Amino acid sequence: MEKIPYGRQNITEDDIQAVIEVLKSDWLTQGPDIKHFEDNFANYIGAKYAVAVSNGTAALHLCALALNIQPGDKVITTPITFVASANCVKYCGGEVVFSDIDPKTYLLDLDKVRLRLESAPKGTYKGIIPVQFAGRSVDMEAFRKLADEFGLWIIEDACHAPGGYFKDSSDKIQNCGNGIFADLAIFSFHPVKHIAAGEGGMITTNNETLYKHLLNLRSHGIQQDPAKKLENHGVWYYEMQELGYNYRLTDFQAALGNSQLLRAEAGLKRRREIAEIYQKAFVGKPYLLGQSGIIDGHAYHLYILEVKDRKALVEHLRAKNIFAQIHYIPAHLMPYYQQFGWKKGDLPNAEKYYENCISIPMFPTLTEIEQSFVVDTINKFYLA
């Protein structure tokens, strides 16, 4: 069997043609494809505005800047995420407060966040960064309600969940990143994510003020709105009003993103089919402690099993050319975060989850034969 990774991008002939078109055009960056990608993505997600940036980490950094995180500001996030979700707070000098996960959903536990907020003087915390980990949405409506009670903003890290959703209290479908509950939401177009552009990121929001500010911050803080220019030296005039960055996406990446977006819904459907097969294959197995399972609205960036003898299983799978992965080593246990006082034992649910979790291959082009091979190899490891 050829190597089977946990995730894999899929580049079609159409994708290649879309990139070639841009390479032959007048624009390599800041051309028309950026705006097309932003409009199409906002439409797909159901948000009013979208801002394309160079990667998901840059998206998080710009969100942190736009929400004005100041040195010492405390922000709550989950330890079971890619470290970038937390790092954006540190970029601005803020303090990351990791809060434990719900062991059933693997997501930031709302009740535990509430306890933290209630046990500190009001104003201690400034924001929450919930992560739609593995593609499963937190209850964004409940998080918004809690955030409003305590005057907090929300950055929704939806990198794993383009096309994912949860159902609100009136049973209405609410897409991840649709701008109704979070102030800002972010996505990534790294090749392991649903939509691959090489590198790339997107911020979605329904807030026009934040949207305009983000456009400015993305490109050196240089003012793009002619109506707002202070003076008019001549046709060449531009104006830098604040310190921004060069976090732009290129036009050929945007073209690739646009082309991939056309297949996003089909990819999501296929991910859900794969999840159903896994769920049925593993349910009730004596070695199984938990699995992602079948959840309405889950976008299945990852399919996770919790198993006994996890380390030995990972090694066994590697020997069979199946490159399962672990998502994630709890962020609070990283040496960088330990220097701020975080230690083993602080977040028992996250640490317990980490001992047993494994992400098995999940991507739309995974074949039936490959999937059966993954299931059989896991079964044989335990039951042989």
Ligand SMILES: *Cc1c(COP(=O)(O)O)cnc(C)c1O
């Ligand atoms: C991938 C990812 C990021 C960062 O995105 P990049 O485009 O790699 O910078 C942030 N948060 C989560 C949850 C991710 O999976």
